[in-house]
Every structure is written in C-alpha cells, then in structure tokens.
Amino acid sequence: MVLDVVNLSKAYGHGERSTLAIESLTFSVRAGEFVCIVGPSGCGKTTLLRSLSGLVKPSGGQALIHGSPVDGPPEAMALVFQDYSRSLFPWMTVARNVAFPLRRKRMPKAERDAAVAESLAAVGLADAAERYPWQLSGGMQQRVAIARALAYKPEILLMDEPFASVDAQTRSDLEDLLLSVWEAVDVTVVFVTHDIDEAVYLGDRVVVLSPSPCTVDRIVTVDLPRPRDQLTTKSLPRYVDLRTEVFSAIVKRPAPDG
C-alpha cells in the first residue's frame, strides 16, 4: 500500500463549539492505482484532501505513506487545486511555474529544463512554455497545474476537484488527458470530485463518503476495461450499473432491482 488512511478524523474549533468535518475515515490506496473520492457537497472532501496532503493536521488517526505518518506536506506528493487561476503564479511564465517547485530539488539546470519540457509536452502545452497563465484558457491553465505536479515526479498525485470549474467539453478532454498521462507515468492518483460520472469513468475504485461528518460509506470497485473512452465506456451497461450504485449510495436510496 502506498497510502493508508487510518481512523482519520478532523474537527474545527474547540470544545463545545467545535464541528466535526470528518468523523472517522479508513481506506487504502495501492501503488499505481487511480482512486476517486466522491461525496455529497459539503461532506468534507476538501478537508480530507488537505489532511492527506499535510496542509492541516488531523484531529485523530493518521494518513500513512509507505507506513510512515504524514506530518507536513510529504515529498512524495503533488497537489492540483480546483481553482487553477489562483494556484498558478501570474508573474511567472508557464515554464517557470512548472519549474518553480523543482528549485529545491538539487538538479542541474539542463535536467530541470528537460523535466519541465517533458511535462509540458505530456499535457500538450509544449508551445505555451513562454506564455503567461493569464494568457491561456481555463482548461489550459489546469493543464499547466497538472504539468507542474508531474514535473515534481510525485508518487502520489492528489487532485481536489480539478475539473470542477471548466466547461463540459473541456472537462471530458481533461479527463482523457489525465488518464493518458496516468497510464504513461508511474503515479498513484487520488482524485476528489463531486461528480459521480467522472468518478466512475476515471477510477479503479470509488470511495463513497457519507454526508457530514463524513465516514466511508462504501468502496465501489470499478471493473470497467481500460483504456476507457468517453463514448464506448459510458455506454456500457456495467458503467450504468456502477453509476447507479454510487448514486444511490450518495442519495441514500436503494438501487432499483434488475
């Protein structure tokens, strides 16, 4: 297991006025796996992700990477935020944004430049290296954020609703781009979303969270063949079944028989 989440809980505030965002979460992620985490809105998905990434300290339990507890942002992790326009630095070109986290990794400049060029090529933005983020569309900006994460060469890629603020067409393009990158690179993806279709389409497994304070409601294994395709995968009967299963778990209605 590359990532173990054990009885993780998180409360905000102190004493009687504290609110429990996460009650108790336990799940594991295998190396190379693509795990999606879905839950109703406001169920603490972002809190979970921030705890996993070491940005906030959990109130109880812990997240373990290769068995050692996370107590601060781990080296092995890269984070992609939802709001691309605020997570890229507007005073840096695309290439410098991607290169910025690599500054502390002691590597020769040539090697760094190569890593930047390679990641930009992987997201199809080799031509945009010298442009500024604000000169790009939203979808392109999010691809830059993905390139920045890839260049960091993480073991685990954490993504917090990364495609929630782009339009539908761009969204399915980005989903396919992410799948092709994940298949090409040896990386484990933990993908938080509120979109059930997206979770089933992308993931090997879907961790369904209950409403706040959140716990793991169930874990659905997505046995759909890869490579996946927006048209054929989504028209498979099995896709529809899985989607229904996740949906009924979230809205707490029994799945219709048959």
Added chain:
Amino acid sequence: MKAWAARAALQLALPVVLVIGWWVWSESNDSFFFPPLREIVQAFEDAWIWERVGSDVLPSMTRLLAGFGLAVAAGVAVGLLLGSSRLAYRAALPLIEFLRALPPPAIIPFGVLVFGLGDGMKVVVIAAGSVWPILLNTIQGVRSIDPRFVEVNRAYRVRARDRLCHTTLPAASPHIFAGLRASLSIAVILMVLSEMTASTNGVGFFLVQSQRGFALPEMWAAIVLLGIIGCAVNAVLVMIQHRLLAWHEGARGSALSEVR
C-alpha cells in the same frame, strides 16, 4: 497613428496656449514679480544648460536618489518583515502611525542638529520622510497575498528564500509600487526643502538664493527646473513599473475581459 497624434495634440494644446498667453502677457507687463517669460527662458538657459548642472543639479539628484533608495530598501525590508508577522505588525502599528503622521519637514531641524549641514543630513531627512508610504504599502501587499499561493508553496515544500523572492515579493509588488509613487513625490519635496533650509549648493539652494537676491528670472527658472525634475523622476518610475508589473496589468486585463 492618427489617434496617437490626435491625443498628443489634445494633451499639448492647453500647455501651449498657457505658455503663449504667459509670454504675451508678461512681455507687456512691467510687474517685478512676473518678469517676461523671455527673461526666464534666458535665465534657464544660462543656469541650467549646462553651467550649474554639475554644481547644483547633480548634488540635488544624488541626494534625492540616495535618500529615496534608502527609503525603498528600508521600507520594503521592514515591510516584508512586519507583513509576515501578525505579532510584529500589531506591536509596530501605533508607532508607525505616529511617525507617519509627523509632517516630514518637522524632522529637518533635528537632522541639522544631529547630522550637520552636509549631504548626510539631507539623505537621512529624505529617507526618513518618504519611507512611510513604501512601508505601509509593503505591509498591506504582504498581508493581502492570496492564501492559495501560500498553500501551493507549502504543498510543494518551497524553500523560505524562494517563497520570499518569488512569491511574497512579486505578489506584493503592485502595492509596493503604489507606495513608491507616493514616496517619490515626498522625497522631491524634502530634497528641495532641506536644500532651502541648510545647504551651500543644490537647486533648492539656488532657488532661495535667487529669491533673496531679488533675481526673479533665476528664481522662476529654478521653479521650472524643479517641475521638470519632478516629472522626469516620476516618468522613470512609471517606466520601471510598466516593465516589472506587465504581468499584473495583463492578468488584470484578462480577468476584466472574462467578466465582460
């Protein structure tokens, strides 16, 4: 090209009309206090092209740049510190508010006592009087950094030095430049004032000497030169701002066009 020419014509029209009006009126008028503009131009040529440039303009500009440079260095450095620490900010704010409220010329007598009449006094007076807008704007800029930038840096374990140089400083730079613009005009005022109070050279000294000697055309020539110096240093600062903050104008432009 046409639009550019039309704009230039519009912007030049008023000054040209005023100068011509002044020229005609002062020619036919024998007031001692308003000598003919012709004489002022003559005095300007005699004094400033280029006879007294080395003896008066150069010392003035040196003091201005040294004082302003000192204010920039101190204001930005202390501002980054106070902006990053809530505790330090709270502790220092009342003191800063008091010092900032002091009329800058009020420190000149003190400066003369402690530093004498030399360049050191003038540089210190210029720096001490003009540092406040830079300091306060830098603090404001650091405090208003998007928390998401801070999170990105934490998530990617960016080193403190890189955070400072490549995130905090550029993110605060639009605020800092607003402070620089305000500080620069204070610095010019203090340069003139300190030279008028206690000096043996400089444009301010020349101005007050001319006035005391009833050399009115020379006095007016010095006033015109000070106006030109004020405009010129501001124009240089605006040029630097356009270069360094091109990203900010671009990012703001694209954000606005998204709203539309």
